[in-house]
Amino acid sequence: MHRVRCGVIYSGDFARYLSSKTEEEGGNHDGEMLSLDYVRCRSGPKAGQAWWQVSWILAMKASSTDxxxxxxTDVFIHRQSQRGLRHRLLHWAGGDVVVRR
Known part of the structure; x- marks a missing residue:
């Protein structure tokens, strides 16, 4: 397991997933970089549910601090997603991203 400076922890399998996504799709995304979004509901009818998404954004619009x-692989993680993922493990298993505490 590894940790980035914002506190997100990731497994080697997750890093390999991002690398393979970049290798497979990167040629179609010149000047773009991967962006990781994560939302977890704290209250309401969907409390406890979470969603994640890996997409492409323009590298010029990504703040270097994020x-x-x-x-x-270079990845942009929005600050809200950083807070939601802090001290959580990102892992790739069974063809899907798994977020663990």
Whole structure:
């Protein structure tokens, strides 16, 4: 397991997933970088549920303070997502991203 400076923890399998996504799709996304979004509901009817998404954003629009190196891949993580993922493990298993406490 590894930790980035914002407190997000990730496994080697997750880093390999991001690397393979970049290798497979990166040629179609010139000048873009991966962005990781994570939302977890704290209250209301969906309390306890969480959603994640990996997408592409323009690298020029990504704040350098919110860019992190996960394995060999540069990834933008929005500050709200950083707070939601702090001290949580990002892992790739069974063809899906798993977020663990």
């Amino acid at each position: 860019c992190f190196r996960i394995g060999n």
